Amino acid sequence: MAALDNREFIQTAIDGHRHLDGALLPALHAIQDGLGWVPPEATPMLAEALNLSRAEVHGVISFYHHFRTTPPGRHVVQVCRAEACQAMGASALEAHAKRSLGADFGQTTADAAITLEPVYCLGNCACSPAVRIGDRIVGRVDATRFDALMAELREEATA
């Protein structure tokens, strides 16, 4: 049932973008924005619609860090690992995030609430260390602030 819905969604996303020059990336973005990830059935559908081989489509999906081939948790939390954030304690924040969530980069917490990802600069280097939660950027994040933010996310989920 869910798979059927996915297929329909993917087809609509593809149809909405196939007229563009270089349509593959915009179509992949639309799929991931809607579903949270790029499910395996998208590959043959994209290949068919855009006249590419499955290998080419797979090659593109796997090249870009942004595209996910497994479903994420309810929230995606990215911690910046780049130099400006490091200068203000990002390494400690990264360690704290992994420990407190019990999840490594690329993993999702046991309660499926939070997927943790690394990111290399959010352009918020003047307010480092920086974190992104969905489309929200948060600055000057330390361990305490991180815990509060995660608690907020989990409250939203149960509310």
Add this chain to the structure above:
Amino acid sequence: MNMTVYVPMDSGAASLGAHELAQAIASEAARRGIALELKRNGSRGMYWLEPMIEVETPAGRVAYGPVRREDVPGLFDAGFLNGGCHALALGPTESIDYLKRQSRLTLQRVGVVDALSITDYLAQGGFAGLRRAVRMSPAEIVAEVTESGLRGRGGAAFPTGIKWNTVLNTTADQKYIACNADEGDSGTFSDRMLMEGDPFCLIEGMTIAGLAVGATRGFIYLRSEYPDAHRVLLAAIETARETGYLGADILGAGKAFDIEVRLGAGAYICGEETAMLESLEGKRGIVRAKPPLPAIEGLFGKPTVINNVISLASVPIILAMGAAYYRDYGVGRSRGTLPFQLAGNLKRPGLVELAFGTTLRELLYDFGGGSASGRPIRAVQVGGPLGAYVPESQFDVALDYEAYAAMGAMIGHGGLVAFDDTVDMAHMARYAMEFCAEESCGKCTPCRIGSTRGVEVIDRLMAGEARGKQLALLNSLCDTMERGSMCAMGGMTPYPVRSALKHFPEDFGIDATQAA
């Protein structure tokens, strides 16, 4: 008349609570029955003061900051709407030392205007450059940009006019303007601030570029890490179309130009211009061999101008004020201004637009206020993750492209990342290799394999295993990467590594004679 309050919507200010603050101000005003116009501007770039709000008074704009939600009732009580006294009062915005001492040319409107108001843009001199450009011949526009001395602000510092001239002189049925808004370098955020705070300026610059070379279509390749810039750009492009600044008939001059925004997908290498073209074409971001130059065979095989956001956003003022006005700023062959971005361990991090020729010491101490931690600043990485670490002994070298190249460093995009004396430079060198291994496009072996081996060698060096041998190995690995890589990713990763070894050998457990 309504009172006007400016609350930035810049994502940096928002990351410190600006949206919640805007709401709090609106509801407090409603509670007090005060009619208020809330304008959402960009950031003035003084991030230690964000969220910094401004009120319009008869004597000009007055600033308060950093303002938290809890401060709002007190500000109303203090009559801040009329510029009243308050502990957070900063005085007239333009008189704040940090701002007053800058030469804001490219970012002159960022933080001043409501980013999405075309009326504000026009009131602040917007589209004056385009108005002039539509009356000029393409060759005249190119000549004006060439004479300004503008060099690419995205890293390589190639003269913009020469690039445009190549595209102008190539015949094709379709040409493109591709704006590089990938801004992947750590410590850089001027592209983001410009796009979020003055999107019409980029639109104007791209349109002038289109007129100059005969391109009717433009793409902005924007990194997916910038969701706010994405929203702002889409809205601004829509407005520009509706008002005749984009589309089939620019300013009624019978010339067409339009812009599409395309999102990247988290790959640093897609900032390299040919990898960006591949990505725009919907492919893996693998670097292309040059020649052919993108100016001759670029996007979809057509002649393409590829420029950074700041390069393109510098064009409107050059056209509006003339080449000489812009060229008169700067030193030597580094003309005009650069938005230096102060990041990392600094008390007053932010954006400082200045003419070339200033020094790191001035930026770090006079503007940056020294380290945030209060400890000595030990190393500054200039120009992003491929840039060298500069030690204190070189803080007084003038920031100009040639002077920096002469000391084995680069200005790049103008990002400065300061580290205090707790930094472990061996760790930073290792990180540079790790980043290259993670982000390499994989096309050439020195970069793809060399960076992985680099991490391993540094690990063995740090473990104290046969130090002399590891060091020799690391040096020859760096040589191979520098000489054998196709692009600057592999070719310049040795810069941070070697500069760390050279200037901070003690962190690697070696002495200076061994490092050299």
